[in-house]
Amino acid sequence: MTSTSAEKSLYAEHIAARQRTTEAALAATSFDALVISSGAPFTYFVDDQDAPLHETPHFAHWVPLRGPHHLLLIRPGHKPRLVRYCPEDYWYEQGPLPENFWVDDFDFYEARTREEAWKLVATNGRVAYIGDESEAARAAGVADSGCNHAELTARLDWERSFKSAYEVGCMEEAEKIASWGHRAALAAFDKGASELEIHHAYLTAVGCTEADLPYGTIIAHDEKGAILHYTGKRTKRDGRVLLIDAGARYLGYCSDITRTWTRKDCDPLFRELVKGLDKLQLELCERVTPGLPYPELQRAAHILIGELLRELGVLKTSGETAFSLGLTKPFFPHGLGHFLGIQVHDLSGRQAEPRGGVAPPPAHSPFLRTTRTIAEHQVFTIEPGVYFIEMLLREHRVGPNSSYIDWALVDRLAPFGGVRIEDNVLVTAAGHRNLTRPHI
Ligand code: GLY
Numbered sequence: 001m002t003s004t005s006a007e008k009s010l011y012a013e014h015i016a017a018r019q020r021t022t023e024a025a026l027a028a029t030s031f032d033a034l035v036i037s038s039g040a041p042f043t044y045f046v047d048d049q050d051a052p053l054h055e056t057p058h059f060a061h062w063v064p065l066r067g068p069h070h071l072l073l074i075r076p077g078h079k080p081r082l083v084r085y086c087p088e089d090y091w092y093e094q095g096p097l098p099e100n101f102w103v104d105d106f107d108f109y110e111a112r113t114r115e116e117a118w119k120l121v122a123t124n125g126r127v128a129y130i131g132d133e134s135e136a137a138r139a140a141g142v143a144d145s146g147c148n149h150a151e152l153t154a155r156l157d158w159e160r161s162f163k164s165a166y167e168v169g170c171m172e173e174a175e176k177i178a179s180w181g182h183r184a185a186l187a188a189f190d191k192g193a194s195e196l197e198i199h200h201a202y203l204t205a206v207g208c209t210e211a212d213l214p215y216g217t218i219i220a221h222d223e224k225g226a227i228l229h230y231t232g233k234r235t236k237r238d239g240r241v242l243l244i245d246a247g248a249r250y251l252g253y254c255s256d257i258t259r260t261w262t263r264k265d266c267d268p269l270f271r272e273l274v275k276g277l278d279k280l281q282l283e284l285c286e287r288v289t290p291g292l293p294y295p296e297l298q299r300a301a302h303i304l305i306g307e308l309l310r311e312l313g314v315l316k317t318s319g320e321t322a323f324s325l326g327l328t329k330p331f332f333p334h335g336l337g338h339f340l341g342i343q344v345h346d347l348s349g350r351q352a353e354p355r356g357g358v359a360p361p362p363a364h365s366p367f368l369r370t371t372r373t374i375a376e377h378q379v380f381t382i383e384p385g386v387y388f389i390e391m392l393l394r395e396h397r398v399g400p401n402s403s404y405i406d407w408a409l410v411d412r413l414a415p416f417g418g419v420r421i422e423d424n425v426l427v428t429a430a431g432h433r434n435l436t437r438p439h440i
């Protein structure tokens with residue numbers, strides 16, 4: 001987004017679309033109104049400390065107002081009402097509403113107490129509520145059956161998978177911001193920095209705290225790259241490989257980017273693997289087309305990874321055969337991608353239809369989060385990987401298919417962990433637009 005006025009007009013369109021889709025979802029489920037709360041903080045067990053708040057995604061879909069206990073009331077034919085909860089509280093900062101481009105799109109109120117906030121969203125008819133404050137909703141008169149109604153929530157989740165121009169603009173900003181961090185991480189890695197130092201370089205370049213990121217950074221040297229969600233931060237320096245999976249947020253919207261970098265003293269065969277996977281990842285992005293079921297991309301990823309491993313000598317049979325024998329799975333044991341937006345793993349990737357239901361993943365890829373048909377305006381990740389994970393390879397070291405794998409090469413590459421390349425992709429009418437590559 002280039003200017004505040006562009007942001008403001010795109011946002012007005014976004015809100016008009018939210019009003020339309022929410023009215024349709026209310027009509028389909030026979031509700032007269034919807035209240036959404038921004039959420040209550042999660043307090044740790046027997047403690048007085050709260051986890052960082054992740055606002056209710058359905059609330060964040062309407063407004064980038066941070067903080068707990070805000071309420072939104074949506075009624076057909078009315079401007080949406082936003083009630084900002086701002087208690088008189090000298091323990092925490094409660095400043096005036098900062099300058100913003102969005103408040104004019106609401107019938108806006110402020111409330112000093114939660115009771116007062118709920119009174120401001122009281123309305124007649126059959127009322128639905130979405131959020132984690134059902135007790136407060138019930139106390140305010142919402143019926144049990146209206147709290148987090150499954151079909152209504154599913155319909156809104158389905159709509160969330162189609163990004164408005166405003167949302168795409170936010171996501172592009174999140175890509176740009178994360179790219180500053182990725183570049184700083186690479187520069188630090190080149191100088192021999194430790195995982196912890198690279199993490200700090202990333203945060204400094206992005207300009208936020210860890211709690212502001214969409215997810216904890218995955219910063220792995222060498223063998224730790226084979227741990228898919230590695231969160232350790234070692235102080236040992238001079239890794240030969242860096243796998244960094246880290247994103248950023250802009251107005252609530254996420255990026256989720258992975259790069260794998262190698263130093264010159266890394267095994268040349270592993271460097272070939274990284275180069276090959278990068279090319280393969282771009283080829284998979286090229287195959288993104290409206291109408292294609294996402295699981296077909298998952299299958300293609302397995303076969304292409306099998307081919308790559310054959311070219312490198314790790315597998316001794318074709319990609320097709322390796323896939324049919326289950327031999328690509330230990331090297332690529334996760335889904336190719338997931339929906340992305342307000343949540344790093346946006347909901348509804350496995351939703352069967354707008355009103356709900358589950359489309360299960362294929363048997364060969366139980367962790368695939370995206371089983372839907374690819375459609376224009378969706379944003380998802382394309383993140384193939386190849387890893388050397390002994391607990392998955394072990395069963396193949398013996399048995400009938402053992403001879404299809406060059407175990408000496410596996411053992412030679414295992415100290416370098418793994419490689420993953422992850423971009424964020426917007427589906428267009430003609431194919432896709434890669435949101436990540438213009439930046440890193
Ligand atoms: N950063 C977690 C993932 O790529 O899904």
Ligand code: MN
Pocket residue numbers: 256338381383422
């Ligand atoms: Mn991802």
Ligand code: MN
Pocket residue numbers: 245246256257258422
């Ligand atoms: Mn990721």
